[in-house]
Amino acid sequence: MRVCGPALSHRVRYHRKELGIVIWVIAGVWAFALGLVFWAMTRLFPSNNRKRAPGSAGGALEILSWRYARGELSRGEFECIKQDIQNIKVKVVSK
Numbered sequence: 001m002r003v004c005g006p007a008l009s010h011r012v013r014y015h016r017k018e019l020g021i022v023i024w025v026i027a028g029v030w031a032f033a034l035g036l037v038f039w040a041m042t043r044l045f046p047s048n049n050r051k052r053a054p055g056s057a058g059g060a061l062e063i064l065s066w067r068y069a070r071g072e073l074s075r076g077e078f079e080c081i082k083q084d085i086q087n088i089k090v091k092v093v094s095k
Helices: 006-044 057-069 076-095
Strands: none
Touching: 057 076
């Protein structure tokens, strides 16, 4: 018993529509899973490149240390500026 004509056409259209829905659901699950993995990786391994607040003494000392390491400053200049930064830090904390 062969099915042809309109009955076959209806079945093909129905299965094609059903297959499209299944593909979209699978794609959605994959997208969600990849997003979840990305979110978990950013939480487990946070970036050290986060910017510090403006005026942060820790950031200023870090920049000063890098400049000294590159040879842009002499030891005397480094020590003088370091003392200035530490004095500013003490004044801000004492307010």
